[in-house]
Amino acid sequence: MTFTRRQILAGLAGLGVVGLGAGGARYWLGGTLDARTHDYELIAAPLDVELVAGHITPAWAFGGQVPGVELRSRQGDWLRVRFINRLDEPTTIHWHGIRLPLEMDGVPYVSQLPVLPGEYFDYRFKTDDAGSFWYHPHVASAHQLGRGLVGPLIVEEREPSGFRHEKVLSLKTWHVDQEGAFTAFSVPREAAREGTRGRLTTLNGKPLPTVELPAGQVVRVRILNLDNTVTYRLNLPGGEARIYALDGHPVEPRDLGKEYWLGPGMRIELGIRAPAAGTELSLRNGPLRLATLKSVPSDEAPGDWPAALPANPVAEPDLEKAEVLRFNFEWAATLASAPGQASNYWQINGKAWDINDKSCADRPIARLKKDGHYIFELRNMAQYLHPIHLHGMAFKVLDSDRKSIIPYFTDTYLLGKNETARIALVADNPGVWMFHCHVIDHMETGLMAAIEVA
Template identity: 50%
Template sequence: MDRRQFLKTSSALLAFGSLPKIVLAKPSDGFDYELVVAPADVRIAPHGNTPAWCFNGHFPAPVIRAKQHQPVRIRVVNKLTEPTTIHWHGLRIPIAMDGVPFLSQRPIMPGETFDYEFTPPDAGTFWYHPHMNSVEQLGKGLVGALIVDEAVDPGFDADVVMGLKNWHIRDDGSFTALTTPRNAFRMGTPGRLMTVNGKTAPTYYVPTGGAIRARLVNIDNTVTYDISGQGAELTIVSIDGNPIARPRPLEQHLMGPGMRLDVGFIAPHQAGQTITIYHKHDVLVTFKTVGADKQRQQLPSLPLNPIPSPDLDNAEVIKFAFEWDASINPIEKNGEVNYRFWTINRKAWEGMSAGDIPAPLAKLKRGKSYIFELANLTQYHHPIHLHGHTFTVLASNKQTIEPFHSDTVLLGQNEIARIAFVADNPGRWMYHCHVIEHLKTGLMGYIEVA
């Protein structure tokens, strides 16, 4: 990282209220970042430490900053007692870097390292997490933000990254159950302590009269956040890592697990003023203005990402139904129940291993355009995420849609949405609900592009 990029990164990280300790590999190592995956005691709850699993020994995890069209190299060191991987959520990168065990890479075993290297084609707000033992590894803290800066700096005065997570912990810091069958069958097991970057309702200081970019990243296993705000004219400038063609006022926006939202605003032109962002009626974060007036009058514009345009007139339509599994759950040889609550096209994900890869949900021809019709035939929200591609959300039977690009679409009760994309990235790509308990109990599969 050059000095300018390092200073910009450090300034953005200071918005957390405390500076996460990013561990940079030595230049001679040839890596931009090193992520050490290991247990660590962290202070989240008011009256005791939590035995979390962390990147580089702390929470929040290091914010990784890459740059559009430039390669980034990340070495992952596994110091857990179980295998892991890292998936770079939302990035259109080669399949070998996607971080799905067996489907795209061999798991990183305890004591091993794995080197990820890729060149992000798109700028925006993304995140990273394991794709093994997901309920526990994500639930205990292995989640972090990945920011891809634009090739040309758009010129915001402050860039604040905020990871939203409900922790399954008691006041003394000990963990409660990360999942229960009763809740996995429904919306998922809720956490008890709502946090932003590991803090409850933090306050961040932003320059008076400055142009502010607030990046919200839903790194929670379960919660769909209902975002609103007051104190300034808040504008949605980007959804799920992709700038929107026509920024619009933030009135209310639902963010399912895995989803992101970039909100821009001109801070009040008087020091000491506050701007608040809410989840429903609960305060998520407060911004307070400090310093001399920057006298900004309008937000910088963000360039659109170079997403291929699907040929809608000639696109093949494939339908997917997301439903409950009404069958009797099988009992394993050890007597444990193998819970299977959810299905895609009446097929529940049963897992995979090095020698047992199930058939794909669909086989797509490379370079061809497709329209997926996604039908949520249940009463619960499902944020449906597709790896390796960015799609265009076209329409919904429940809401008026102005088409936008995304990698995760939130389906409400009995909602049917249509998404379109060009299948231009070869490989076997996971395709699943990002409520982690849903994917672990059946709501997952993959598509193959060849």
């Protein structure tokens, strides 16, 4: 695998428009690289792509492709991204799952001012955790993410991991019709239920692709759910797959089992042993195929299962001395009473976040003491899934009243129907951190709050 830092992301405009000719791109992604100030120059701009054969979708892209260009860093290194906004509206970048200083977190009016059209912002932070992360705006999320502004961010281990081969598979179900035109990203009656689903499921921007794996090798397959709404019920019938990491943090390797529910924002790293050349496996969402994994001849000696990945340096919460805080996620509709006002369908502890009110973060739902130890009891009072995500810090999932949990660190926990789960953390990162459901429709209709650590 090649790892090129100081990569110039200029001139990539052709990548997402195969089949449409050079005229397909509405913007030329230009710019020069100044290696003294940044490693990546990342441009957000409109880009016409062909998701449905023979049709154009007017997507928005990071680095000239959808999903966005893959960014890579190495554990312990700094990642320096000059982000340039060539959209016609303000935006930001949030680095999902990365533990970083508040000023780099990409939340408008909390971390930074929105980046206006034509402006740039330099993001720079140290990547202390190795794993699979991703990036997306935190402004007008339903349509900005919906149009394609989502991309993978991979942080490699300091030392070789034992995997010689790797694939990054980004899942997204687009809100497009049969002719590739966008459909509504958010429909009120859906926002009040499971969230508005798209129609066209893609992996790395393609519906039902074939992914080639070298026969006999154990391949590290990073699967990222970059979708606004869909929980993919991952399974690989007949395949040999082990879970190596969940949402950017290693676990003791174990069998994938029957099915793994990957909610919006979540990631899973599998070791998959590619069978004999010519064999095809079907990576599925429940009964539906997402991709064909095809074994191709390899002249390397057969690989073995690598050992567990090294743990990330996350502080271990002390459950004995932890303070318990309770968070109820409930359905409670308050409909817009004036034009321009948002309807809210969801609340955390009786409070709905108003995405149009820039001062919500001044009223945090909880105040944690810096370096204090906490247990959060998360209670889903509804029948819909809520992938609950916290910025700025990793947390440990302890237990659930619905399923057996092997405790693990994560940034997003998929809270099931009427489930109560307990998570724990050390509040070691000062700031005001968003705490929200990653079903974008839910987050934009109330299911978000700020947690202060000071």
